[in-house]
Amino acid sequence: MEKFTFKKMDPGSAVPYELLLLADETIDAINQYIFDSDIYLLNDGVQDIAVIALYKNDSTELEIKNMAVLEGLRNKGIGSLLINKAKEIAKESGYTTLVVGTSDTGFQQIKFYEKNGFIKKGVRKNFFTENYPLPIYENGLQMRDMVVLTHDLSE
Template sequence: MEKFTFNKIHSGSAVPYELLLLADETVEAINTYISDCDIYLLNHQAQDIAVIALHPNNTTELEIKNMAVTESFRNQGIGSILINKAKEIAKENDYATLIAGTSDTGFQQIRFYEKNGFIKKGMRKDFFIENYPSPIYENGLQMRDMIILEFLIP
């Protein structure tokens, strides 16, 4: 098994925008939520290869605001490692649910979350239209709505 380390970055540390931008379109969009998040980095051989940003929405719900894996490490189970760490953090901190949002055009991301035990919970209508200055396209389709997925913490 390869050696990975998972660490929370300290407040005041540099925000890992290079990784976060793999999952969000602009620094401006990231800046709307990142200061209220706990940011964790997954490191392999002294290289940061993945990031997850967790935001407490309230006392019972923890949200994955951003999750990204560098391209050379994709499709190797790294995303599932991050999800499992987020589930552990949620459980340790007595959250009842872990939620994530992704575009209605993010078919691969929706399947990924469902594979990791999430179920579709709802939708934020026109999220990508209202929160980004220019249209964003994925899989040849304009991103409009955010699909909300939920995992109930056992």
Template structure:
């Protein structure tokens, strides 16, 4: 097994926008949540290969606001490692729910989260229309709604 290290970034550290932008369209969108999130970097050797931003929605719910893996490490189980770590972090801090939102056109992402124990919980109608200046397309379709998925940590 290769050696990966997950490290929480210190407050005031430079925000790793180059990684965060792999999962979110604009710096402006990232800035809406990043300053109130805990940012974790996954290292392999000396390279940052993935990022995860966790945001407290309530006393019981932690949300994955951003999760991205660099292209050369995709499809190798890194996303599942991050999800497992997010579940552990949430449990250790007393949260009972881990949430994530993704585009209605993000078919691979939805399947990935469901494979990792998440269930569809709701929809934020027109999220990508109202929160981004320009239309965003994925899988040949315009992103419109955000699909909310949750994982019950109390089980």
């Protein structure tokens, strides 16, 4: 794997919407959480190629609110690298749980998170139909519910 730099964005820096929009549908949706999140960028020496936004739910739980890798660089271990960095950050900060939510139609994403040590913990019913103005489709199905997965950091 090439030499990457992983860096927390400085507060006040321009929000990297072009990357964040790869994982979330609208700027309005991103703005609901991004200003209260810590944003980390992965750079390949030429450009930012991936982003992860971490949000403190409470003193024990850190949530991955957004994670995206440039299209042409997917399935090369970069997402797993971001997950491992998030686990490190969470552990160093004293969190006991890392949580992530994804669409019930996001079969690849669910499999990816499970491969990275997450387990299904619950479902937020009608999350996508209530929080987005227009229907969103993935894998030919309308996104409705959010599947919540957690990773126990004490392991």
